[in-house]
Amino acid sequence: MSGYNPSQRRPDGAALAMAGLLAVLGGVILWDAARLHQTGGYSGVGPGDVARWIGYALLALAVWSGVAAFRETPVRPPRQDAVSVLWVAGGLGAQILLLNTAGFAIATGLLFAFTARGFGKRNLALTIPVGIIFALVVYLVFAGLLKLTLPAGPLEHLFLGK
Amino acid sequence: MKHTLFAGMMAAALALPAHATDYMIMAPASPGGGWDQTARTMQEVLQADGISSSVQVQNVPGAGGTVGLAQFASQNAGKADQLIVGGFVMVGAILTNASPVSLADVTPIARLTGEYEAIVVPASSDIKDINGLVEKLKADPGAVSWAGGSAGGTDHIAVGLIAKAAGVDPTKINYIAYSGGGEALAAILGSQVTAGISGLGEFKAQADAGALRILAVTSDERIAGVDAPTLKESGLDVVLQNWRMVAAAPGITDEQKAAISADVEKMVNSDAWKTALETKGWANTYLAGDAFKAQLDADIASTSTVLKDIGLVK
Amino acid sequence: MEALSFLMQGLSVAMDPMLLLYALIGVTLGTAVGVLPGIGPALTVALLLPVTYGHDPAGSLIMFAGIYYGGMYGGSTTSILLNTPGESASIITALEGNKMARAGRGGPALATAAIGSFIAGLIATLALAFLAPYVVKVALAFGPRDYFALMCLSFITVSSAFGDSARKGLISLFIGLSLALVGIDQLTGQARLAFGVPQLLDGIEVTTLAVAMFALGEAFFVAGNRATGDDQVIAIKGSVWMTAQDWARSWKAWLRGTVIGFPIGALPAGGAEIGTFLSYAAEKRLSKHPEEFGNGAIEGVAGPEAANNASAAGTLVPLLTLGLPTSATAAIMLAGFQQFGLQPGPLLFVTNPQLVWGLIASLLIANCMLLVLNLPLIGLWVRLLTIPKPWLYAGIMVFATLGTIGANPSPVELAMLLIFGLMGYLMRVHGYPIAPVVVGLILGPMAEQQLRRALSIAQGDVLTLVGSPLSATLLAFSVLALVVPMVLRMRGKGQMLSQLAAEED
Numbered sequence: 001m002s003g004y005n006p007s008q009r010r011p012d013g014a015a016l017a018m019a020g021l022l023a024v025l026g027g028v029i030l031w032d033a034a035r036l037h038q039t040g041g042y043s044g045v046g047p048g049d050v051a052r053w054i055g056y057a058l059l060a061l062a063v064w065s066g067v068a069a070f071r072e073t074p075v076r077p078p079r080q081d082a083v084s085v086l087w088v089a090g091g092l093g094a095q096i097l098l099l100n101t102a103g104f105a106i107a108t109g110l111l112f113a114f115t116a117r118g119f120g121k122r123n124l125a126l127t128i129p130v131g132i133i134f135a136l137v138v139y140l141v142f143a144g145l146l147k148l149t150l151p152a153g154p155l156e157h158l159f160l161g162k
Numbered sequence: 163m164k165h166t167l168f169a170g171m172m173a174a175a176l177a178l179p180a181h182a183t184d185y186m187i188m189a190p191a192s193p194g195g196g197w198d199q200t201a202r203t204m205q206e207v208l209q210a211d212g213i214s215s216s217v218q219v220q221n222v223p224g225a226g227g228t229v230g231l232a233q234f235a236s237q238n239a240g241k242a243d244q245l246i247v248g249g250f251v252m253v254g255a256i257l258t259n260a261s262p263v264s265l266a267d268v269t270p271i272a273r274l275t276g277e278y279e280a281i282v283v284p285a286s287s288d289i290k291d292i293n294g295l296v297e298k299l300k301a302d303p304g305a306v307s308w309a310g311g312s313a314g315g316t317d318h319i320a321v322g323l324i325a326k327a328a329g330v331d332p333t334k335i336n337y338i339a340y341s342g343g344g345e346a347l348a349a350i351l352g353s354q355v356t357a358g359i360s361g362l363g364e365f366k367a368q369a370d371a372g373a374l375r376i377l378a379v380t381s382d383e384r385i386a387g388v389d390a391p392t393l394k395e396s397g398l399d400v401v402l403q404n405w406r407m408v409a410a411a412p413g414i415t416d417e418q419k420a421a422i423s424a425d426v427e428k429m430v431n432s433d434a435w436k437t438a439l440e441t442k443g444w445a446n447t448y449l450a451g452d453a454f455k456a457q458l459d460a461d462i463a464s465t466s467t468v469l470k471d472i473g474l475v476k
Numbered sequence: 477m478e479a480l481s482f483l484m485q486g487l488s489v490a491m492d493p494m495l496l497l498y499a500l501i502g503v504t505l506g507t508a509v510g511v512l513p514g515i516g517p518a519l520t521v522a523l524l525l526p527v528t529y530g531h532d533p534a535g536s537l538i539m540f541a542g543i544y545y546g547g548m549y550g551g552s553t554t555s556i557l558l559n560t561p562g563e564s565a566s567i568i569t570a571l572e573g574n575k576m577a578r579a580g581r582g583g584p585a586l587a588t589a590a591i592g593s594f595i596a597g598l599i600a601t602l603a604l605a606f607l608a609p610y611v612v613k614v615a616l617a618f619g620p621r622d623y624f625a626l627m628c629l630s631f632i633t634v635s636s637a638f639g640d641s642a643r644k645g646l647i648s649l650f651i652g653l654s655l656a657l658v659g660i661d662q663l664t665g666q667a668r669l670a671f672g673v674p675q676l677l678d679g680i681e682v683t684t685l686a687v688a689m690f691a692l693g694e695a696f697f698v699a700g701n702r703a704t705g706d707d708q709v710i711a712i713k714g715s716v717w718m719t720a721q722d723w724a725r726s727w728k729a730w731l732r733g734t735v736i737g738f739p740i741g742a743l744p745a746g747g748a749e750i751g752t753f754l755s756y757a758a759e760k761r762l763s764k765h766p767e768e769f770g771n772g773a774i775e776g777v778a779g780p781e782a783a784n785n786a787s788a789a790g791t792l793v794p795l796l797t798l799g800l801p802t803s804a805t806a807a808i809m810l811a812g813f814q815q816f817g818l819q820p821g822p823l824l825f826v827t828n829p830q831l832v833w834g835l836i837a838s839l840l841i842a843n844c845m846l847l848v849l850n851l852p853l854i855g856l857w858v859r860l861l862t863i864p865k866p867w868l869y870a871g872i873m874v875f876a877t878l879g880t881i882g883a884n885p886s887p888v889e890l891a892m893l894l895i896f897g898l899m900g901y902l903m904r905v906h907g908y909p910i911a912p913v914v915v916g917l918i919l920g921p922m923a924e925q926q927l928r929r930a931l932s933i934a935q936g937d938v939l940t941l942v943g944s945p946l947s948a949t950l951l952a953f954s955v956l957a958l959v960v961p962m963v964l965r966m967r968g969k970g971q972m973l974s975q976l977a978a979e980e981d
Binding site: 221228339355373 | 620662663798806932
């Protein structure tokens with residue numbers, strides 16, 4: 001380590017980003033802890049104290065991470081296919097937005113199809129109907145037989161006759 | 163900003179299409195808890211006795227019922243087929259969580275069941291009666307640790323009221339909050355704390371087995387089958403009932419309210435309801451109409467005062 | 477022996493073909509629902525409770541026992557095969573189990589989990605029958621300071637699950653601890669890090685975080701790695717069954733897991749997860765193949781799986797002897813008893829011995845049924861991995877979200893699922909271990925609450941923390957667990973120092 005000049009190498013960007021995130025998280029926790037009333041009562045340790053310990057620990061980890069970013073050889077993460085990941089995440093987003101209006105089957109069918117798209121099944125004209133039918137079966141089993149309360153939409157009403 | 167965003171999101175997302183069911187009961191808690199069981203018992207009885215042809219239960223858990231209450235009040239205005247189960251715990255939760263929606267934003271129909279609190283010590287304790295406990299409390303409030311349910315809940319409120327009635331500064335009580343009845347009970351049985359406070363039902367079996375001593379109960383009059391005085395006759399003016407109720411949506415007409423009240427009354431008077439209460443060990447404390455309204459207002463006022471006294475609400 | 481004759485009587489009643497059928501239906505339903513991520517045994521029993529309603533008490537009780545053990549067991553299958561734990565007690569199983577499955581050894585992993593669960597269930601159920609009154613005395617002696625000491629021990633031993641880099645492991649743990657702060661502080665009722673969002677007041681659900689980080693994070697990761705195609709899973713390599721060596725390495729782990737899991741399950745504030753953490757750490761320390769840990773060591777599946785089933789039986793100790801429901805699952809069980817007008821309590825063993833022994837007999841039968849049902853299915857389960865990935869992961873996403881939607885269909889909860897899923901993905905990409913985040917979320921609040929309770933009872937006297945023999949012993953163990961490996965490393969410094977240097981530069 002001695003005599004080594006860190007500036008000869010680019011720092012590990014991911015570790016630096018983590019250092020930044022940890023510092024922000026630690027800061028938010030400390031700010032939130034300061035806002036709490038110290039009602040530790042007889043224990044002497046209130047809700048803010050434990051939060052503060054964690055906040056300081058996060059700041060320390062941020063420093064450690066920052067130092068490591070300059071000293072350690074960055075491990076190159078595996079190359080990622082961002083488009084695939086976005087399809088899957090988008091499927092979840094679609095489900096969240098549609099769940100309570102369109103009902104479980106349609107929303108979850110879209111999640112199914114978008115996930116399949118992310119994994120390489122490109123034909124949405126096939127996967128969306130398959131997904132909706134699959135989700136509808138799941139709905140009928142879980143809501144119908146097991147009385148799990150799942151959000152119902154037009155399709156569910158059609159099949160449960162309500 | 164965040165608030166309105168979420169409120170908007172929820173309102174838009176949750177505009178459920180109308181069901182052809184007679185009633186939709188919201189249990190503002192997870193499946194399995196007291197409110198959920200109340201809702202599901204209502205469902206069973208309403209259907210079995212033909213008071214309603216179809217009843218559904220919906221669980222919206224969170225923050226002492228205030229999440230469910232907020233959702234219920236904002237989405238169901240004027241809908242006569244929507245009911246929500248709630249209880250005394252909600253009164254405290256609304257205050258401690260500074261909930262924007264309160265019980266004034268729904269239409270309370272009736273109190274259904276209730277349970278009184280009991281103050282207990284382990285059988286091995288040197289405290290023999292409630293006066294012994296009160297004396298200890300007066301001598302050194304910090305030395306008396308109380309195990310009970312969550313902070314600001316019924317049990318905590320009861321301890322605050324007892325301290326106040328005994329002339330002890332309520333902020334000085336050493337209350338140890340536990341999440342579930344079981345965990346608190348274990349701490350009491352293991353003599354980890356001085357005393358315990360919770361619903362009588364939690365302690366009854368242990369007291370019958372001789373593992374716990376019930377010092378007092380928070381009822382108005384002595385309870386049959388329980389060998390303990392009331393707080394009132396021990397000189398502490400505290401009466402507290404942990405009740406559960408049913409409420410309807412805000413903005414319904416008087417006729418709609420009357421119809422719901424009639425259905426609930428029919429349910430309460432049915433044999434199926436009485437049997438269900440018996441098997442579950444719930445006391446029937448049915449109270450409706452103006453009497454319930456007055457009781458509710460009194461409870462809200464006294465809870466608000468005591469929570470301020472304890473220091474949980476500013 | 478009176479107890480034994482009651483047990484025999486219970487078993488003979490339960491051997492009725494009709495009742496065996498109930499048991500079979502119970503374990504099948506329980507396993508099926510328990511497999512779903514986010515639906516643990518508590519919710520499984522709650523959902524299926526009405527199914528048992530209306531049957532005769534004996535049949536319902538047997539079905540009920542089957543659902544309970546089935547739900548407990550079901551979580552391990554998806555944990556091993558798909559790296560998506562069905563519930564929090566199966567998280568540790570995923571660590572080694574999934575590595576085994578990826579190497580084509582999913583069959584032996586599932587088998588050791590099934591047989592380990594069976595053996596642990598058997599021993600623990602017998603222990604429940606004969607030792608419950610003694611175990612419960614110890615459990616009640618556990619006060620807040622003792623729990624705090626147990627948490628300290630868990631924190632330190634579980635760090636062996638952190639992977640290679642201490643820095644990354646600690647960062648993961650502290651992210652978990654930070655998430656644990658969110659919500660109402662239980663002891664004072666004040667909200668922390670809730671930012672005025674009411675849905676955050678109850679804190680972050682362990683199951684939501686676990687499902688998001690494991691199931692969703694895994695799906696994102698596999699999708700992201702599609703380009704490189706280095707995520708090939710081999711369905712089967714070698715036999716589906718356990719080899720002689722697998723047996724030799726598993727049986728001790730099963731027994732140790734049982735011995736650790738049962739008493740911790742019996743603790744009123746224990747919890748099945750803690751048993752699995754401690755079992756995993758113990759196996760890693762004692763293994764002759766420590767280098768295999770992290771790459772699919774069979775002991776790392778056998779021990780924790782045994783521990784979580786043993787603790788399922790342990791949970792029934794306070795329930796049957798004291799009427800104490802100490803977990804969500806036990807609370808639901810209590811509701812199940814009440815359905816038949818029975819109040820479990822200190823007198824249940826005396827007033828209703830047939831019932832208690834009937835239940836214990838049912839648990840034994842359900843346990844056997846589970847083995848009978850699952851062993852032949854292993855070959856089938858393993859073939860799950862041969863389903864083309866688009867369909868497989870689409871199905872996983874549906875079931876992962878189903879659990880959350882079923883428990884709490886709020887957009888906020890689902891949004892959390894998405895956010896934590898992406899977080900789990902990014903952490904995977906950059907080599908941060910996932911398990912410590914969930915560990916932090918589980919242990920953090922327990923440690924904090926018990927510490928503050930202990931101090932409150934002692935009115936602020938810090939010495940109370942070492943004031944009981946139990947807490948002093950547990951803390952001494954924690955110190956040993958922390959110091960001994962350090963000393964060992966100093967001794968064998970050659971290898972260690974070079975490793976240190978490698979990390980520093």
